[in-house]
Amino acid sequence: MTLRHILQLSMLTAFSVVSLGSCVKGEDSVNTRYNNVESLWRLIDEHYCFFEYKEKEIGLDWNAVHSKYLSQVSEKMSSQQLFEVMGNMLAELKDGHVNLIAAFDYARNWSYFEDFPLNFNDSIIQATYLGADYKIAAGLSYKILDDNIGYMRVASFSDGIGHGNVSVALNEMALCAGLIIDVRSNGGGNLDNAHTLASHFINERTLIGYTSHKTGKGHYDLSEPKAEYLDPASDGIRWQKKVVVLTNRQCYSATNDFVMCMKTSPLVTTMGDQTGGGSGMPFTSELPNGWAVRYSAVINYDHNLQQTEFGIKPDIPLVMSGKETSQNKDTYIEKAREYLKQ
Numbered sequence: 001m002t003l004r005h006i007l008q009l010s011m012l013t014a015f016s017v018v019s020l021g022s023c024v025k026g027e028d029s030v031n032t033r034y035n036n037v038e039s040l041w042r043l044i045d046e047h048y049c050f051f052e053y054k055e056k057e058i059g060l061d062w063n064a065v066h067s068k069y070l071s072q073v074s075e076k077m078s079s080q081q082l083f084e085v086m087g088n089m090l091a092e093l094k095d096g097h098v099n100l101i102a103a104f105d106y107a108r109n110w111s112y113f114e115d116f117p118l119n120f121n122d123s124i125i126q127a128t129y130l131g132a133d134y135k136i137a138a139g140l141s142y143k144i145l146d147d148n149i150g151y152m153r154v155a156s157f158s159d160g161i162g163h164g165n166v167s168v169a170l171n172e173m174a175l176c177a178g179l180i181i182d183v184r185s186n187g188g189g190n191l192d193n194a195h196t197l198a199s200h201f202i203n204e205r206t207l208i209g210y211t212s213h214k215t216g217k218g219h220y221d222l223s224e225p226k227a228e229y230l231d232p233a234s235d236g237i238r239w240q241k242k243v244v245v246l247t248n249r250q251c252y253s254a255t256n257d258f259v260m261c262m263k264t265s266p267l268v269t270t271m272g273d274q275t276g277g278g279s280g281m282p283f284t285s286e287l288p289n290g291w292a293v294r295y296s297a298v299i300n301y302d303h304n305l306q307q308t309e310f311g312i313k314p315d316i317p318l319v320m321s322g323k324e325t326s327q328n329k330d331t332y333i334e335k336a337r338e339y340l341k342q
Helices: 003-012 033-047 051-058 062-070 079-091 122-130 163-172 191-201 254-262 322-326 331-341
Strands: 023-025 099-102 105-107 135-137 140-144 149-153 178-182 206-213 226-230 243-247 268-272 280-286 292-301
Touching: 033 062, 033 079, 033 280, 033 292, 062 079, 079 099, 079 105, 122 140, 122 149, 135 163, 140 163, 149 331, 163 191, 178 331, 191 226, 191 254, 206 254, 243 254, 243 331, 254 268, 268 331, 322 331
Parallel strands: 023 280, 149 178, 178 243, 243 268
Antiparallel strands: 099 105, 099 292, 135 140, 140 149, 206 226, 206 292, 280 292
């Protein structure tokens, strides 16, 4: 994997590296095998924001993790062996926003989707629903289906999405009976793009959630939650009909936030599988040997002050039908069409 690919992969699930990234130099610059592991453990111990939640949900014991992985370290081990030990240590957090990055590898935890069905087939979407004559407005692919239901595919929030792009697409589908927004397998991107799209589906300033950040080195040293609001789009079209948002386990990071925002609208129904989560805003740091570390440092809660780190449940759960898949049909889209036509 090239360094360019590593950086692209890092961007896939980051909210916004430019606006939210931070670099924190390690306190101890001694570049030994043991000290790199110790520095990594201490960095997470002092700056990671989800300890209280992860202790409750998955029984995380970070002190036990320290003992477990420090005992595996030897000054004679290779860089690849050291990287494996450190990557395994970070995997104990079960956080897709926690990564160890070296020139030769990218440690990641994708447990939020690896053990679950995909519930998405891009080939079927392309062949049966989008076809060859769909339209593209920046990061949005859209088309009016033959039953007068609008379909919008948002594969990533990394591509720029402006208010003009959204308005052009919504204007094209203005006479539709309803709209499907398909964000399945969207791993995230830029939070601003997610909020831009969501702002076209609300009519007033809306409480979308709360944020809390670390205030000290203790596991429970967190600020009081601060309310976060989303203003309706001031330019262009604001959608006033029913909307179905389709989700699966690979909806992560900024996409998780998009779903959280959309659920505040009475016009929106979510269908599919639980999202993958990823509600922590990632910061970055550097270890004594120069490897980069990314970790969650700020918590995002939903508008009910509930955690979404491990995902958001849909209003209507769905599972892909093997029979429909064999007929080149997508169960999620077909159910959404039925719902919107009721």
